[in-house]
Amino acid sequence: AQKVTQAQTEISVVEKEDVTLDCVYETRDTTYYLFWYKQPPSGELVFLIRRNSFDEQNEISGRYSWNFQKSTSSFNFTITASQVVDSAVYFCALSESGAGSYQLTFGKGTKLSVIP
Amino acid sequence: DAGVIQSPRHEVTEMGQEVTLRCKPISGHNSLFWYRQTMMRGLELLIYFNNNVPIDDSGMPEDRFSAKMPNASFSTLKIQPSEPRDSAVYFCASSKWALNTEAFFGQGTRLTVV
Numbered sequence: 705a706q707k708v709t710q711a712q713t714e715i716s717v718v719e720k721e722d723v724t725l726d727c728v729y730e731t732r733d734t735t736y737y738l739f740w741y742k743q744p745p746s747g748e749l750v751f752l753i754r755r756n757s758f759d760e761q762n763e764i765s766g767r768y769s770w771n772f773q774k775s776t777s778s779f780n781f782t783i784t785a786s787q788v789v790d791s792a793v794y795f796c797a798l799s800e801s802g803a804g805s806y807q808l809t810f811g812k813g814t815k816l817s818v819i820p
Numbered sequence: 821d822a823g824v825i826q827s828p829r830h831e832v833t834e835m836g837q838e839v840t841l842r843c844k845p846i847s848g849h850n851s852l853f854w855y856r857q858t859m860m861r862g863l864e865l866l867i868y869f870n871n872n873v874p875i876d877d878s879g880m881p882e883d884r885f886s887a888k889m890p891n892a893s894f895s896t897l898k899i900q901p902s903e904p905r906d907s908a909v910y911f912c913a914s915s916k917w918a919l920n921t922e923a924f925f926g927q928g929t930r931l932t933v934v
Contacts, residue, residue, distance in 0.1 A: 736920075739922060741918040747909065747926075747930075748928065749913075749925035750925075751922045754922045801919075801920065805919040805920050807865050807876075811862075
């Protein structure tokens with residue numbers, strides 16, 4: 705069965721510091737998809753990125769970057785020069801191929817606090 | 821383009837009462853999901869609809885929970901009778917296709933059963 709582990713429950717950083725949020729996943733499938741979502745204090749879940757298992761290139765979007773490493777089953781998320789607006793709970797999620805491919809399995813989330 | 825719209829945003833009800841949560845998915849999306857978020861269990865899928873048809877309701881906790889999708893632009897999640905342990909944030913999400921695509925979430929309904 706699939707599983708997503710976000711070992712960091714809470715992280716606090718001072719504004720402008722870089723921060724990396726860890727995500728480790730387990731799956732038996734060779735084809736799968738990984739996601740990151742942001743949940744700000746207002747409560748909604750905001751989609752950030754989707755990556756398939758065949759694409760191990762790192763992704764950069766502004767201050768956000770993602771490092772996908774199949775060898776360690778990790779899909780880590782780095783925020784460069786953090787800002788107060790980055791304060792949120794961040795969720796990593798996994799979907800497998802096959803019959804259950806519509807289902808997102810979420811990690812428990814990492815609460816990031818950026819202190820001004 | 822409007823996102824997923826859920827109502828109400830907050831609901832406080834007494835144990836034993838019926839609760840109905842509502843969702844309007846993004847226009848053109850064929851798949852709709854209901855998730856529940858609690859501190860203990862995190863985000864859990866309750867039910868999944870594809871083209872208005874329930875495909876997987878294995879996550880619905882018990883018979884007190886029911887969900888309908890009478891048309892492509894509306895879905896409801898009903899709890900009858902409600903219990904304090906149903907207190908949670910309920911999210912509706914939609915996606916263009918069912919398989920391995922990102923789901924877009926509504927703002928959630930925070931339900932408190934007293």
